[in-house]
Amino acid sequence: MKKIAAEAAEDPSFLKSAPHNAPISRPDETTAARQPILKWQDSLV
Numbered sequence: 001m002k003k004i005a006a007e008a009a010e011d012p013s014f015l016k017s018a019p020h021n022a023p024i025s026r027p028d029e030t031t032a033a034r035q036p037i038l039k040w041q042d043s044l045v
Contacts, residue, residue: 008015 004015
């Protein structure tokens with residue numbers, strides 16, 4: 001938590017653009033709720 005607080009003080013835009021190492025950076029939650037993908041696909045992993 002101290003590291004996150006230090007990063008927030010140094011560069012707040014870095015935290016606002018998180019997550020950085022996830023396969024999908026920011027999912028479109030509206031589309032995900034209206035059109036869920038309910039089957040597993042190897043290409044998504």
